[in-house]
Each structure stands twice: as C-alpha cells, then as structure tokens.
Amino acid sequence: MNTALVTGGSGYFGELLSRQLLDQGTCVRIFDLNLPGFTHPNLDFFKGTILDRHAVKQAVAGMNKVFHNVAQVPLAKKLDLFWSVNKDGTQIIVDESVAAGVEKLIYTSSSAVFGVPKSNPVTENTEPDPAEDYGRAKLAGEIICKEAMQRYGLDVAIVRPRTILGHGRLGIVQILFDWIERGLDIPVLAGGHNKYQFVHSDDLAWACIAASNVKGFAAYNIGAAEFCTMRELLQAVIDHSGTGSRIKSIPMAPTALAANLASALGLSPLGPYHSLMYGRSMYFDISMAQKELGYAPKYSNSQMIIETYDWYQANKGSLAKVGASHHKSPVKQQILALVPHLLWMIPG
Numbered sequence: 001m002n003t004a005l006v007t008g009g010s011g012y013f014g015e016l017l018s019r020q021l022l023d024q025g026t027c028v029r030i031f032d033l034n035l036p037g038f039t040h041p042n043l044d045f046f047k048g049t050i051l052d053r054h055a056v057k058q059a060v061a062g063m064n065k066v067f068h069n070v071a072q073v074p075l076a077k078k079l080d081l082f083w084s085v086n087k088d089g090t091q092i093i094v095d096e097s098v099a100a101g102v103e104k105l106i107y108t109s110s111s112a113v114f115g116v117p118k119s120n121p122v123t124e125n126t127e128p129d130p131a132e133d134y135g136r137a138k139l140a141g142e143i144i145c146k147e148a149m150q151r152y153g154l155d156v157a158i159v160r161p162r163t164i165l166g167h168g169r170l171g172i173v174q175i176l177f178d179w180i181e182r183g184l185d186i187p188v189l190a191g192g193h194n195k196y197q198f199v200h201s202d203d204l205a206w207a208c209i210a211a212s213n214v215k216g217f218a219a220y221n222i223g224a225a226e227f228c229t230m231r232e233l234l235q236a237v238i239d240h241s242g243t244g245s246r247i248k249s250i251p252m253a254p255t256a257l258a259a260n261l262a263s264a265l266g267l268s269p270l271g272p273y274h275s276l277m278y279g280r281s282m283y284f285d286i287s288m289a290q291k292e293l294g295y296a297p298k299y300s301n302s303q304m305i306i307e308t309y310d311w312y313q314a315n316k317g318s319l320a321k322v323g324a325s326h327h328k329s330p331v332k333q334q335i336l337a338l339v340p341h342l343l344w345m346i347p348g
Helices: 012-023 053-060 079-100 133-152 172-181 201-212 230-241 252-264 272-277 287-293 301-321 334-343
Strands: 003-007 027-032 043-047 065-068 104-108 156-161 163-165 186-189 198-200 218-222 247-250
Touching (some): 003 053, 012 027, 012 065, 027 053, 043 053, 065 079, 079 104, 104 133, 133 272, 156 201, 163 301, 172 186, 172 230, 172 301, 186 334, 198 301, 201 287, 218 287, 230 247
Parallel strands (some): 065 104, 156 218, 163 198
16 A cells, blocks of 8 residues: 655645645655644544654655645745755655665755846746745755766656645734725735746646656646736635725835835744745746646636635634644734735725
8 A cells, every 4th residue: 555654744734735645545654743623534643844854764764755845935034944844854854764775765846946036927937046045045945956866766746836825824824814894905925917826736636646646756847737826816816705995006116125124023924935925926837737637627716815804704703713834823923914005005
C-alpha cells in the first residue's frame, strides 16, 4: 500500500492534502506540532518540529512519498523562522528522505520566489527573483531540493502555487470578509486593475498528488485557469454578499510605505509580501502542468472567493476554536481596523 508523509499536515493546506490522499487509498502520516482536525483509520500522527532531525528521521521511516508543506508564511513575520524553518527545515527533511530511500519528495514552494515579475505570465522558465525574505527563504528550499536531486538522485517535484483560497481559508482574507459582511468600503491600490491569479486548495492538492506520480525532476506553476483583476475579484464577492460595500482606490506608493512601517512597528498583521503584491499583476502560465499532469483546475478566481466567503459566514461563530495554523485562524486587525473608516472620505 502507498504511504505518504505530509509535513505540516495539520495546517490549512496540509490537512486538505492529507484528506485527498486518504480518499485515494494512501496511508498518511502527518508530521506537525498540532493534532489534525480529523481522524481516519489510515491516518497516523507524529508530533514534532521540522528542526528536530531525530523526529524527522522517525517520521520519514517507511514512507514512499514525502509532501513537504511546513513553512513560516508571510503572516508570521518572523525573519529568523523564515530561514530556520523554510531553509534549514527543508534541508533536514531532504537529508532524511535521501537516507530513508524515499521514492518521491514534493516540495510546496511559493510564487513569492518570483517577487514582482518583470512580465506576465510567469512560466517555469522565468528566473526567480524574490523581493523579500519569505520568498528568498522559499527559493533557498528549492535550491536544496535541486542539489539533493543532482548529488543523491532524490526524485523531487517542486510545486509553486499562487495565493490559496478555498473553504476554511482564513488568515488575511478573513479581514476582507469581515469588512464586506459589515458593508464597509474595501481598498484597492492604483485602481485595482492588476490581474491577480489565485488557486483553490482542492485544485492545488490534486496537482501535488499528480506531481508525486510523475518520475523525474520537475517544477510546476499552479493557479486558476480563469482569473481577473483585483477590482473585478472583489466586486464579485461584494455583489454576492449584497451588503453594499464599495471599492475605493488609494495610491500605491504611500500606502505600501505606511503598511510596511505599521508592520515593522507591530501594528499590522500584514507582512512585506502583502504590501508588495496586492496592487501588482501576477499570474502563471499553467500550460506545463496541464500538459504533463493533466491539470484541469475546477475553480475560477470568482468561484473560489465566493465559496471561501460563504464558508466564513457559515462558520464564523466557531472561528475562535480553530487551531494554530496562520491560514486556519482568525487574524487580529490591529491598525487595519481603521482603514474602512478612513475610506469613506474618498469619493466612490
């Protein structure tokens, strides 16, 4: 029977990936500091940190495949952990996968490795150029995986997702949904005409599993096939909500400067990556994944944000009970709570 280790398997995406693997008949072992939010006859759990080599060695033992998802995300804003977890932790999981004879390692990277692209669409041949520490640390993880492939023959697939949405996704998007539900105004940068691609968590999980079944090193850029501008995306969920929120455009440069200052002072949950990308275009050419994996995303940008909003509305009463994962947990708005009240002064 196929066996798979899912690092970070109790996090938002890791848990969804684990469920898909189990549905396909794979025996799954989750390696995480937190218990998963579900049980299954073919699921077991190893508690540990990715920086504990002995724990990683035990977790990897007997596994055919390793899906490496553990990461410090931009929301965490802890520079030392970006590097220790995203780089050093990846080195440990790669080393122990080699030692254990793992058949395939799938590394969930990030579109942040490309920073602000000079042109779109971004392809697998686009040269990575991260613009902040989260992206740099994720790129360091990619390099570690490639070196293990070259030196030791470890079979690796690198999967780079666009920003993830889907049922259960909270984090920064929970702030947006709270404002829309209350009918508050929503800011966009420089008109919001930047084309911005997302990916549904179910589509991403499918792509990771498909990549695990292909032999030989490859990197795949994964996103929605149908996407639109940031303004159009927000208008879709506003129209769906019927709350009367309005979109207000604010200038990019001073807003990014203020956002980064507030973040540095600990007054905002946003990280440098959020202010860097919110007003800029970023989308993948997904033709390689379509051709080699048979990737056929089921969700458009608008469909996935509406589904995510509906899940939020249906479950907001129990959000405080959600676990420690940044993408599964509510976010304190801090100084951002003032933004909608300042936007009313801007003509709609």
